[in-house]
Amino acid sequence: MENSRIEEVEIERFNSLRLRAISFAVWFLGLILIQLPLNNLVLATIGIISALFCLSFIYATFKTTNVFKKIKKDSTLNQALMNEMYLSFDYKAVCTGFYSTMFFVMLLFIVSNFMEIPGKIICMSVIYIQVVSTDLRRLFLYKQ
Known part of the structure; x- marks a missing residue:
């Protein structure tokens, strides 16, 4: 039960x-x-x-x-x-979000050398990538 x-x-x-x-x-x-x-x-x-x-x-x-x-x-x-396994899942998800955001920022930096991208779109894109990658990783880990 x-x-x-x-x-x-x-x-x-x-x-x-x-x-x-x-x-x-x-x-x-x-x-x-x-x-x-x-x-x-x-x-x-x-x-x-x-x-x-x-x-x-x-x-x-x-x-x-x-x-x-x-x-x-x-x-x-x-x-x-809420045991250690789920805390580990959250840690892994946040790390994935962090590294994907760093990769995306480097990619935006390279692209911005060739074309003009507004700052507002860059900031919103960085937030978007971080949250979506963190949530996706968390969902994949929880589904296991």
Whole structure:
């Protein structure tokens, strides 16, 4: 009985993290694309899609927060789902995000020698790469 409850909460945590990662990826990509000089119909379409995924991201963030609160309040769940293995997963995910961001910054530096890239797009792209690579790595590790 206890194992099924732990598995149920673990699946709920994975699904909420996956929803948060997907909604952030689409929402923030929309924010980056809005900065580009596109025609008004394309900008409006991107804006609407981005706004919908922004709402989805807000929902997923609250859902993820509630799942982690549930895990922290219950000692059995906390012991099973917040142990050293999951802390190691988070550490590995953050390291992956850090190194992918460093690689992306070097790539942007090389590309910026050949073409002019606005600073706002560079900053948003760096944030995007860091968060998406961290979330993807975390999801791959949790799925194992």
